[in-house]
Amino acid sequence: MIATNIRRLGVYLMLAFAVVSGSITWWQVVEAHSLSTRPDNPEVLAARRSLLRGTIFDAEGQVLASSEVIDGLSRRTYTDPAMTHVLGYSSLRFGSTGLERTFEDILVGQTDPNPIRDLVSDVLARQPEPRDLTLTIDRRLQDFAAAQLGADAGAVVAIDPRTGAVLAMVSTPTFDATPISGDPDGAQEPMDALRNDPAEPLLARARQGLYVPGSILKVFTAAAALDAGVISPDTTYPDQPREEREGFVVDGFTIREHDLGGIEPALWPLSEALQVSSNIFFAHVGLELGAERFLEYARRFGFCGPIRMGPPERALSVTPSLVTGSLDGDCGPFSGDVDLASASFGQGQAAVTPVQMALLAAAIAGDGVMPDPYVVRDVRAHADGDAPADEILDSFGSGGGTRVVSAEAAAATRGGMVDAVNGELGRLYAGQGDITLYGISDARSAGKTGTAQLGGEQAPHSWFIGFAPAQEEATPRIAVAVLVESGGSGSDGAAPIAGRVMAEWLRLSGGD
Amino acid sequence: MIGSRSRIAWRGAEFRLLFPILLLVPLGFVITNIALAGAPEVGDLTLAVGYVLLFAGAHLLLVVLGHRGDQLILPAVGAMGGVGMIMLNRLPQDLAGTSAFGLELGMAATQLLWFGVGIIAMLAIAVGLRDDGILRHYKYSWAAVGIALLAATLVLGYEVNGARLWIDLGPVSVQPGELLKIVLVIFIAGYLAETRTLLTSASVRIGFLSVPPLPYFLPMLALFGVVMLIVVRLNDLGTALLFFGIFLTMLFVATGRRSYVLIGLVLFVAGSFVAYRLFGHVQARVDVWLDPFADPLGAGFQPVRAIYALGRGGIFGEGLGQGLVTLGGNLTIPFVHTDFIFTAIAEELGLLGAFALLGFAMVLVFRGLRIAALARDDFGALLAVGVTTSLGLQTLIIIGGNTKLIPLTGITLPFVSYGGSSILASFIMIGLLLAVSHRSGTADRASGS
Numbered sequence: 001m002i003a004t005n006i007r008r009l010g011v012y013l014m015l016a017f018a019v020v021s022g023s024i025t026w027w028q029v030v031e032a033h034s035l036s037t038r039p040d041n042p043e044v045l046a047a048r049r050s051l052l053r054g055t056i057f058d059a060e061g062q063v064l065a066s067s068e069v070i071d072g073l074s075r076r077t078y079t080d081p082a083m084t085h086v087l088g089y090s091s092l093r094f095g096s097t098g099l100e101r102t103f104e105d106i107l108v109g110q111t112d113p114n115p116i117r118d119l120v121s122d123v124l125a126r127q128p129e130p131r132d133l134t135l136t137i138d139r140r141l142q143d144f145a146a147a148q149l150g151a152d153a154g155a156v157v158a159i160d161p162r163t164g165a166v167l168a169m170v171s172t173p174t175f176d177a178t179p180i181s182g183d184p185d186g187a188q189e190p191m192d193a194l195r196n197d198p199a200e201p202l203l204a205r206a207r208q209g210l211y212v213p214g215s216i217l218k219v220f221t222a223a224a225a226l227d228a229g230v231i232s233p234d235t236t237y238p239d240q241p242r243e244e245r246e247g248f249v250v251d252g253f254t255i256r257e258h259d260l261g262g263i264e265p266a267l268w269p270l271s272e273a274l275q276v277s278s279n280i281f282f283a284h285v286g287l288e289l290g291a292e293r294f295l296e297y298a299r300r301f302g303f304c305g306p307i308r309m310g311p312p313e314r315a316l317s318v319t320p321s322l323v324t325g326s327l328d329g330d331c332g333p334f335s336g337d338v339d340l341a342s343a344s345f346g347q348g349q350a351a352v353t354p355v356q357m358a359l360l361a362a363a364i365a366g367d368g369v370m371p372d373p374y375v376v377r378d379v380r381a382h383a384d385g386d387a388p389a390d391e392i393l394d395s396f397g398s399g400g401g402t403r404v405v406s407a408e409a410a411a412a413t414r415g416g417m418v419d420a421v422n423g424e425l426g427r428l429y430a431g432q433g434d435i436t437l438y439g440i441s442d443a444r445s446a447g448k449t450g451t452a453q454l455g456g457e458q459a460p461h462s463w464f465i466g467f468a469p470a471q472e473e474a475t476p477r478i479a480v481a482v483l484v485e486s487g488g489s490g491s492d493g494a495a496p497i498a499g500r501v502m503a504e505w506l507r508l509s510g511g512d
Numbered sequence: 513m514i515g516s517r518s519r520i521a522w523r524g525a526e527f528r529l530l531f532p533i534l535l536l537v538p539l540g541f542v543i544t545n546i547a548l549a550g551a552p553e554v555g556d557l558t559l560a561v562g563y564v565l566l567f568a569g570a571h572l573l574l575v576v577l578g579h580r581g582d583q584l585i586l587p588a589v590g591a592m593g594g595v596g597m598i599m600l601n602r603l604p605q606d607l608a609g610t611s612a613f614g615l616e617l618g619m620a621a622t623q624l625l626w627f628g629v630g631i632i633a634m635l636a637i638a639v640g641l642r643d644d645g646i647l648r649h650y651k652y653s654w655a656a657v658g659i660a661l662l663a664a665t666l667v668l669g670y671e672v673n674g675a676r677l678w679i680d681l682g683p684v685s686v687q688p689g690e691l692l693k694i695v696l697v698i699f700i701a702g703y704l705a706e707t708r709t710l711l712t713s714a715s716v717r718i719g720f721l722s723v724p725p726l727p728y729f730l731p732m733l734a735l736f737g738v739v740m741l742i743v744v745r746l747n748d749l750g751t752a753l754l755f756f757g758i759f760l761t762m763l764f765v766a767t768g769r770r771s772y773v774l775i776g777l778v779l780f781v782a783g784s785f786v787a788y789r790l791f792g793h794v795q796a797r798v799d800v801w802l803d804p805f806a807d808p809l810g811a812g813f814q815p816v817r818a819i820y821a822l823g824r825g826g827i828f829g830e831g832l833g834q835g836l837v838t839l840g841g842n843l844t845i846p847f848v849h850t851d852f853i854f855t856a857i858a859e860e861l862g863l864l865g866a867f868a869l870l871g872f873a874m875v876l877v878f879r880g881l882r883i884a885a886l887a888r889d890d891f892g893a894l895l896a897v898g899v900t901t902s903l904g905l906q907t908l909i910i911i912g913g914n915t916k917l918i919p920l921t922g923i924t925l926p927f928v929s930y931g932g933s934s935i936l937a938s939f940i941m942i943g944l945l946l947a948v949s950h951r952s953g954t955a956d957r958a959s960g961s
Contacts, residue, residue: 002893009881020912023916024867025863027916041823042820042839
């Protein structure tokens with residue numbers, strides 16, 4: 001009888017050994033890769049201390065970040081402070097952020113981007129070799145945009161609407177990451193200064209800043225309502241001219257028009273409503289679209305959740321943009337019709353990132369297809385000198401995207417945005433976004449201004465989203481979002497910056 | 513002695529298994545030496561040769577003395593110990609060591625010394641324990657020895673890491689808990705062998721549960737309670753868990769009653785919950801277990817670093833001598849030579865090496881159970897079950913702790929972790945297994961001939 005019990009005990013012990021084997025497998029196989037990229041992994045720390053780190057180049061092969069090993073310690077040098085909020089930093093003291101963090105294992109060569117080669121290297125126990133990154137960002141445009149923002153706090157995001165390649169992504173104020181990435185002993189003081197700076201230079205505003213969008217969100221409302229068939233380009237609201245003067249009463253709350261600057265209210269269809277940026281018109285559109293569909297379209301456009309810029313495990317994350325009150329980073333329900341009507345013209349509880357707004361512009365420019373944004377173009381073998389190596393190990397950005405609205409809805413919205421910059425009424429508002437003002441003669445731009453009212457004495461945030469070239473038959477090559485914190489009206493602060501950036505890019509990228 | 517009256521026993525299976533294993537140990541030393549030196553140098557192989565000689569000598573003695581016990585156990589122990597020695601030799605040697613009798617020994621050398629002491633103890637028991645009467649009939653004396661050991665620890669012991677487990681005996685420090693484990697197994701085996709028919713046949717029903725007749729049960733329960741109380745008082749949670757597991761397992765094997773185990777488990781869960789609520793250090797340990805990444809540089813440092821090491825190893829491992837043992841002059845995992853030796857092995861030898869090590873432990877455990885099943889009498893069977901369970905549970909508990917399956921407790925991986933008391937106790941248990949095995953003459957069947 002004891003023998004029987006022993007046999008039963010043997011079965012139980014066998015099960016226990018099986019469970020333990022499973023838990024070993026869990027860490028050594030299933031979780032092994034995700035563990036290897038965590039920044040507090042001693043392997044990563046060790047690599048950061050002593051291993052040479054790959055070089056990061058811009059789209060044109062200019063060096064943005066490079067490393068050298070001095071006395072056994074790896075030191076990082078950054079060439080361009082305008083790039084800091086994209087690259088992040090790689091500090092021996094403070095860990096890493098930005099692309100330095102998401103591509104950490106590849107930069108130090110502990111993972112090969114090709115899984116099969118990675119396995120072979122693993123079997124052969126090869127020493128890690130650093131890898132280089134080439135970005136989609138063109139340093140010339142990045143610097144140009146940063147110079148346009150100057151001393152103002154704000155952001156410029158420029159995307160190629162055809163591919164999703166990020167052409168520029170500037171956040172100001174910025175800082176030089178070299179002092180905190182060099183000598184670990186000397187890193188504390190500059191970091192303390194950055195942390196204590198009331199201007200918050202450590203905040204990557206383009207990706208992490210949430211701002212009231214103001215009237216630029218009307219582009220979204222228009223595209224969604226056109227796609228849903230709620231409005232056509234000719235739709236008008238009979239009460240609108242009266243309400244422009246007297247206010248539009250929703251649920252007992254009176255929605256008022258902004259200062260039209262002397263323009264006489266009339267029965268405005270979509271184009272004119274966009275040109276003068278009529279709050280009343282878009283309140284009607286939003287209410288007709290309804291809360292449910294408004295939220296559905298918002299999600300389609302990428303609101304209400306984090307946006308990933310790049311391949312899943314290595315993406316730069318973008319804070320979720322919201323059209324309603326936040327619910328754990330998601331959009332909550334609208335609190336009522338006033339909330340919905342206000343969001344329809346970009347006020348209410350809406351809060352957005354500049355990246356999300358650039359993607360909105362890119363979706364209209366791309367005939368209703370919102371591209372998947374990406375910042376890193378490819379991974380290459382480590383270059384000896386200052387020019388990228390020819391050997392490409394992995395490349396990103398398939399030019400994929402998501403159709404968010406029909407081509408017809410996008411075309412009608414685009415027409416309104418072209419008019420907003422070039423039309424008789426629109427010129428008064430968004431005319432500063434016209435690229436012909438900045439030395440481009442053969443192309444037009446489209447756009448929309450935003451003046452985000454913050455309440456109280458605070459000066460409004462100034463917004464502009466747009467794209468170029470936008471004349472008929474042209475395929476837009478750049479979509480931008482410009483934000484200037486407390487920059488006043490959209491036409492004063494953001495529009496001229498956007499116009500110049502678009503014009504500069506058309507010049508830089510030539511006639512192709 | 514047996515040998516003087518018995519013929520020589522050719523232990524062919526043991527020889528054939530031990531031979532390649534003992535060849536691999538010096539090879540492992542060579543590989544680590546090359547990896548550490550970064551140059552093709554064979555390096556110092558004194559310890560490897562010493563290790564090989566110890567096991568070869570043990571084998572020869574068993575042959576000459578005509579021992580007919582199990583032949584797979586010694587090779588399994590040799591393999592586990594060999595992997596352990598390779599790792600200990602590769603770690604920084606100043607982590608532990610001895611300076612006594614005019615000798616300055618590093619960690620690996622000290623460990624080898626204890627292997628020598630352990631193997632002598634094992635041989636003495638395997639060959640010399642002709643009659644188990646000394647164990648069986650004096651079980652209360654053994655219990656007294658156990659209590660005395662515990663009391664000594666309580667009075668004389670000093671603390672390491674919050675647990676008071678060590679007694680300083682001049683040149684060496686010993687952990688009485690390791691020896692207590694054996695005494696406890698002997699006592700329980702003796703007691704259960706005597707009363708097991710009573711415990712099985714007579715029982716009192718309470719509701720749907722049948723509970724053992726208390727008069728027969730109480731003495732053991734009382735002793736066990738005292739032991740557990742003291743162990744908990746010493747803050748040694750791993751040992752408490754181990755003792756409890758051994759006790760329940762032996763009770764189950766003796767009686768075949770799942771209800772006893774069930775009651776025991778309920779008590780254990782309840783006790784654990786009370787301990788969690790009452791003792792800060794228990795709570796802290798459980799919280800770290802649940803989410804070590806909550807404080808990766810503080811309380812969760814050790815488990816987090818261990819998990820990273822497992823991840824670094826992957827399937828194939830980083831290679832012997834190529835693991836990330838130190839970082840900027842500090843150990844990446846504190847206590848890598850004792851509590852986390854398994855993690856270090858899994859890092860350098862990968863999942864395959866970890867499974868191999870687990871496989872050796874399984875050979876040990878299942879041979880131990882086989883010895884128990886074939887034992888001539890109940891006492892031998894229960895004794896074999898007890899020591900086998902002890903070795904098996906220790907392996908499961910510490911590897912489970914290393915891999916975050918259960919909360920981490922500071923117990924050793926038998927034959928692998930650094931620690932003299934643990935090595936000695938483990939070899940004594942192997943000696944007991946071999947003795948039980950010899951008496952039932954399992955050797956012929958074990959060799960497969």
